[in-house]
Amino acid sequence: MTKVLIVDDEDTTRNTISWYLKKEGFQVFTSPSGEDALLMETSIQPDLIVLDIIMPGMSGLEVARNIPRQVPIIFLTALGQETDKLTGFNLGAEDYVTKPFSPRELVARIKVVLRRYGKSPMEDHISCPPFEINIKARKIKVAQTEPYLTAKEFDLLLFLIRNSNTIFSREALITNVWGYEYDGDARVVDTTIKRLRHKLGAQHRDCLKTIRSSGYMLEVITNE
């Protein structure tokens, strides 16, 4: 699974790119600030970073300077900031995209850079009986049925499937599925789990285990 981290202070930009990349089967992480991005970088270890240069607080260039690891970066920049371009390439930038840009173009460039780095193409299908997930289409098949899941439901289930047979506290699920900055009641998880169980039907609702006073877990049969 190829991980891409998007750093930009504008919500719309983040969301747009994120949406297009998810559709292509990437695992997407976003951060609205350079400071947070640095933290996330270490823990996520993304395969590529899309980095806005102009941000309040720490600039994209500073972020790039402070990343210890060698990771390809694509900078987003306003029209005609030629000096930045030079600095950026010195910092190991792989590419530049000038705002405003077409998301499709950005996705294409991301793919090019990843290919250059020998990253395997993104996964687009996961099989984890009884689940079959088509990531690009964001569709899930359980045994014969193909229940309709909303965005959050899908994300949560996908995360649990990727990490099956592991307990996650509500907090952990919040940070992994709802995201870093989400601040709200952790019991949304309960509600979403409930909705998922309902949609999975009597047959498979039991895959979603409650581990009392610890959290939730997706249990699937492992044939060791």
Added chain:
Amino acid sequence: MTKVLIVDDEDTTRNTISWYLKKEGFQVFTSPSGEDALLMETSIQPDLIVLDIIMPGMSGLEVARNIPRQVPIIFLTALGQETDKLTGFNLGAEDYVTKPFSPRELVARIKVVLRRYGKSPMEDHISCPPFEINIKARKIKVAQTEPYLTAKEFDLLLFLIRNSNTIFSREALITNVWGYEYDGDARVVDTTIKRLRHKLGAQHRDCLKTIRSSGYMLEVITNE
């Protein structure tokens, strides 16, 4: 099991951080004062310390200065104490978090620092015949069976397995399993042991030895 020591004079701060960390599977110790913290540090040998700078009595910086061992420290500081920041980094601070802070952010930073130090939050499997413990799923296998254990039962058994063939007094078990702050009858241990024995069944209930007027011990065969 990764140990984190939290030092802060405010009860709420201590408790909040503690709660979030425990949810993530860390073993948490807390201290309301710098003096105590120093004592605890030597006996506990935590993997990371979260240290408030401003405290009555000994300040966080002094504490840091007096810790002989090399251990990563994350300082908590009030907004804009820039001078402190410098001093702290000289004392080997790994990170700074400015109060007020989001607990989720702090947890994320703690994980980053621990990763940098090559510590992961949890091991995931223990084998100690006839016991097999899957920590990620909080499941325990005894010979063929897989008895359902409640949270406390699991914690107690896990502790005893980790420290098998060692006698613990009820008080010791209370502080290690129930936690420092627990104040209640130490005889809960008796009840929990009883419930465990019941669930282990006739085959293995004898692993849980009673050492009259000393405490309890888990006895397993060691083949040296």
Added chain:
DNA sequence: TTTCTGTGTCACAAAAGTGTCAAACAAGAA
């Protein structure tokens, strides 16, 4: 605009876990 869908919050009911207690019981000392 109005309508519809997805998402989060809340309050309450139901379920499950935990601690306390007292009586019955065992071990060891005198």
Added chain:
DNA sequence: TTCTTGTTTGACACTTTTGTGACACAGAAA
């Protein structure tokens, strides 16, 4: 044996945690 001390156990009350339906609200769609 008998006494004393410490342990086992079941019952019960109480607390915590979870499930669920109803509702509010925002943003997309019509």
